Amino acid sequence: MEDGDTIDAISHLALDIGGSLIKMVYFSTSKEQPVDKTKNNASRDSNGVSNGSKDGYLVNGRLYFIKFETSKINECLDFISSKQLHYRGVQQCGFPVSDKNIIKATGGGAFKFADLFKEKLGISLDKVDEMSSLVSGANFLLKAVPSEAFTYVNGKRNYEQIDHNDLFPYLLVNIGSGVSMIKVDGDGKFERVSGTSVGGGTFWGLGKLLTKCKSFDALLEMSHQGNNRVIDMLVGDIYGGMDYSKIGLTSTAIASSFGKAISEDKELEEYKPEDVARSLLRMISNNIGQIAYLNALRFGLKKIFFGGFFIGGHAYTMDTISVAVDFWSKGEAKAMFLRHEGFLGALGAFMNYQLVQDDSVRLVGDKNSNPLVEDLNDNGIIECCVQASS
Numbered sequence: 001m002e003d004g005d006t007i008d009a010i011s012h013l014a015l016d017i018g019g020s021l022i023k024m025v026y027f028s029t030s031k032e033q034p035v036d037k038t039k040n041n042a043s044r045d046s047n048g049v050s051n052g053s054k055d056g057y058l059v060n061g062r063l064y065f066i067k068f069e070t071s072k073i074n075e076c077l078d079f080i081s082s083k084q085l086h087y088r089g090v091q092q093c094g095f096p097v098s099d100k101n102i103i104k105a106t107g108g109g110a111f112k113f114a115d116l117f118k119e120k121l122g123i124s125l126d127k128v129d130e131m132s133s134l135v136s137g138a139n140f141l142l143k144a145v146p147s148e149a150f151t152y153v154n155g156k157r158n159y160e161q162i163d164h165n166d167l168f169p170y171l172l173v174n175i176g177s178g179v180s181m182i183k184v185d186g187d188g189k190f191e192r193v194s195g196t197s198v199g200g201g202t203f204w205g206l207g208k209l210l211t212k213c214k215s216f217d218a219l220l221e222m223s224h225q226g227n228n229r230v231i232d233m234l235v236g237d238i239y240g241g242m243d244y245s246k247i248g249l250t251s252t253a254i255a256s257s258f259g260k261a262i263s264e265d266k267e268l269e270e271y272k273p274e275d276v277a278r279s280l281l282r283m284i285s286n287n288i289g290q291i292a293y294l295n296a297l298r299f300g301l302k303k304i305f306f307g308g309f310f311i312g313g314h315a316y317t318m319d320t321i322s323v324a325v326d327f328w329s330k331g332e333a334k335a336m337f338l339r340h341e342g343f344l345g346a347l348g349a350f351m352n353y354q355l356v357q358d359d360s361v362r363l364v365g366d367k368n369s370n371p372l373v374e375d376l377n378d379n380g381i382i383e384c385c386v387q388a389s390s
């Protein structure tokens, strides 16, 4: 292939198969993207270390992000098969042929479904550790993608300028089905310091039982319409409408999540599902925010980044977590969120191919290349160059 030739190839698929969702990241060149055969003699591995002797090409393309429900894994298999994600573009781009039919995969499902992938598609899953994937995905995003991290204050996203020289240490809180809290000290340097089983799976599972809601999105939408004060016992309910200012609690603070249900002679059906969903979301988000802060305090960490699909860019979830961190830290620590929150593990597995260079990445939200498009949870795109051959 000559310089400037155009190709439409997909290569290097990576998966994060979690308890609730399968996250997929793949690299694709498109018809509009010419192959840039600039020699790249100074490529670096994922730890930023020069591997000088490597000759290769930089291929312009895009990283695509897609998710499926783990319970519908066949949809994922069909998608891979219909797009031939495990075959296409391998040779045109000059990627090593040995990549064919071996894909990087992380999450528990990389173990659980290994035989299914082999049987149905002839794919071998090359397993990448889940915690290490979360960390390399987060480090990559924080260092390479502008406007990736933001705080959420009074209903507004404030994008943070991340200083690469002052990124570490930080606490990464990944809210998936369960919650993992990881102290990150550098590239590849981390320790999982805590976790809780009260996470996204709890919200969706318990919410489904309590409200009979049929989908996660519908449950979230319901929570948006609800009023948690109908079910939560507030400080004011206990203190006759007064604040308990001596210990810093206003009358509107929640004293006991779901506590009002004790004294009311009501069956579940007599509560509005919207109110139940709201109380549940608040209880879980608050609890995670509090545990996260306590772990940050334990290790003297000032920055806390929250990831995982539970957040889903949902305003009320981010607001509750932000308020919890602010309240417990007395304003000392701040909660930060990531635009590609749900794809940390899948991106980390992708990074394990050691193709992407931090300084060759540009975020495009859509065709208009607007970097501030807010919701990249579905069909998000990152434009970047990858190392084509070695």
Ligand SMILES: Nc1ncnc2c1ncn2[C@@H]1O[C@H](COP(=O)(O)OP(=O)(O)O)[C@@H](O)[C@H]1O
Residues within 6 Å of the ligand: 017, 018, 019, 020, 021, 022, 069, 107, 175, 176, 177, 178, 199, 200, 201, 202, 203, 204, 216, 217, 307, 308, 309, 310, 311, 312, 342
């Ligand atoms: N469409 C969806 N279906 C199911 N859960 C969803 C969906 N969107 C967001 N969620 C939430 O995200 C959580 C899963 O987050 P994720 O980071 O993908 O974790 P896991 O790796 O355990 O699947 C679910 O438990 C649920 O709270």
Ligand SMILES: CC(C)(COP(=O)(O)O)[C@@H](O)C(=O)NCCC(=O)O
Residues within 6 Å of the ligand: 017, 018, 019, 020, 107, 108, 130, 175, 176, 177, 178, 179, 180, 194, 195, 196, 197
């Ligand atoms: C086991 C897990 C790492 C799996 O990751 P997930 O699929 O939930 O993203 C996670 O669910 C977790 O950290 N659970 C909390 C377990 C605990 O520390 O109590």
